[in-house]
Amino acid sequence: MPKKANNWHFARPKLAKTYLDLFEVGLTSARGLFARRRMGKTEFLKQDFIPAAEARGYVAVYVNLWDLELDPATALVSEFYKAVEPKGFDRVWAHFKRPIKKVKASGKVPGIGEGTVEAELADDNRLSGTLLMEAVRAFDKTKIKMILVIDEAQVLAYDDNAHFAHALRAALDIRKDRIKVIFAGSSEPTLRRMFGVSSEPFYNWAPLEPFELLGRDFVEAMVERVNTISKYELSVVDALHAFSQLKNTPEFFRRYVEHYVSNPLDGSAAALAATKTRVFSDEGFKQQWDALLAADKVILAMLAGGVTDLHSKAALSRLGSELGIGDAVNKNTIQNALRRLSDKNIVTKIDYGLYQFEDEALADWVRHRDA
Ligand SMILES: Nc1ncnc2c1ncn2[C@@H]1O[C@H](COP(=O)(O)OP(=O)(O)O)[C@@H](O)[C@H]1O
Numbered sequence: 001m002p003k004k005a006n007n008w009h010f011a012r013p014k015l016a017k018t019y020l021d022l023f024e025v026g027l028t029s030a031r032g033l034f035a036r037r038r039m040g041k042t043e044f045l046k047q048d049f050i051p052a053a054e055a056r057g058y059v060a061v062y063v064n065l066w067d068l069e070l071d072p073a074t075a076l077v078s079e080f081y082k083a084v085e086p087k088g089f090d091r092v093w094a095h096f097k098r099p100i101k102k103v104k105a106s107g108k109v110p111g112i113g114e115g116t117v118e119a120e121l122a123d124d125n126r127l128s129g130t131l132l133m134e135a136v137r138a139f140d141k142t143k144i145k146m147i148l149v150i151d152e153a154q155v156l157a158y159d160d161n162a163h164f165a166h167a168l169r170a171a172l173d174i175r176k177d178r179i180k181v182i183f184a185g186s187s188e189p190t191l192r193r194m195f196g197v198s199s200e201p202f203y204n205w206a207p208l209e210p211f212e213l214l215g216r217d218f219v220e221a222m223v224e225r226v227n228t229i230s231k232y233e234l235s236v237v238d239a240l241h242a243f244s245q246l247k248n249t250p251e252f253f254r255r256y257v258e259h260y261v262s263n264p265l266d267g268s269a270a271a272l273a274a275t276k277t278r279v280f281s282d283e284g285f286k287q288q289w290d291a292l293l294a295a296d297k298v299i300l301a302m303l304a305g306g307v308t309d310l311h312s313k314a315a316l317s318r319l320g321s322e323l324g325i326g327d328a329v330n331k332n333t334i335q336n337a338l339r340r341l342s343d344k345n346i347v348t349k350i351d352y353g354l355y356q357f358e359d360e361a362l363a364d365w366v367r368h369r370d371a
């Protein structure tokens with residue numbers, strides 16, 4: 001294991017061991033874990049869990065479905081395939097000679113380009129389907145024990161990915177003895193639906209549990225590190241206070257620590273105040289908001305205001321009038337706005353036609369932005 005990788009990383013070997021042991025007992029071959037964003041899921045999976053799995057002889061495959069370079073299905077199978085047989089993957093991939101699809105962020109007029117989107121979806125389905133077949137065929141020729149880590153796995157529950165999710169479930173079903181799966185995600189309601197609704201491909205497939213959050217041990221370890229490099233001692237009491245003020249969020253706490261270390265004379269209270277302003281200020285939200293298309297803003301404003309049926313006539317006519325284009329809007333306009341917003345991880349679909357904000361703080365900001 002590379003030791004110097006990240007000396008601020010708080011290692012969690014026990015938690016990694018717990019997961020691995022559970023797999024090895026053989027009662028489960030998959031687990032689902034959830035926690036809000038910025039709580040340390042990805043860092044744990046990549047820096048603790050995967051190295052521990054590899055040390056036990058597993059081939060570990062990690063994929064984050066929020067990675068937008070490829071569609072999620074293609075990204076997942078590509079990683080799987082590469083881990084099993086890189087040469088085979090290169091051959092098949094070259095055969096497709098597939099231009100990497102750029103995420104389209106342009107377009108002044110909302111509602112254009114539905115045709116292209118449909119065509120891309122069909123292509124994506126064909127590609128990921130073929131890749132999946134080839135990848136499991138290659139896998140079956142090996143004796144590999146695999147751990148597949150699917151980060152932000154709630155993406156598999158989106159409608160666009162239903163086709164692939166069914167194919168993946170089928171492929172994993174008959175290989176449970178050799179492929180263990182961790183599904184991690186930030187959206188508890190979506191994951192609940194994914195594993196708890198009988199019409200969903202992964203119904204009953206994995207027990208879902210909260211990800212063990214970082215707490216006092218983490219804070220103490222960070223304080224110790226600060227005090228080995230800083231002449232100005234940080235007290236555990238101050239650090240714990242900061243952690244709780246920052247809503248027990250490791251990411252924000254790390255920013256506080258950074259601020260403390262680079263401005264040691266200012267002290268803990270100043271570091272906390274600076275971090276809070278940066279983290280909870282309007283600035284980030286305002287920037288995010290300004291970068292959105294007009295149609296997307298209207299949709300978000302409706303969602304923040306409690307409109308649940310975004311496909312209703314009332315929603316359509318409000319969109320038309322706010323954009324000043326009257327009847328020129330249709331369901332595709334809404335659909336495309338929602339797709340863009342999901343691609344940016346701003347909203348998540350929780351059920352047919354039902355969406356929610358990923359970040360409650362942003363919803364709050366949108367609600368009060370005029371005040
Ligand atoms: N074990 C850890 N040790 C040190 N810092 C951590 C740890 N886990 C999380 N962090 C901090 O929190 C940030 C967010 O963590 P991340 O794993 O990306 O969260 P999530 O995947 O839950 O959204 C990291 O970039 C890091 O700054």
Ligand SMILES: [Mg+2]
Nearest residue numbers: 041042043151
């Ligand atoms: Mg993450």
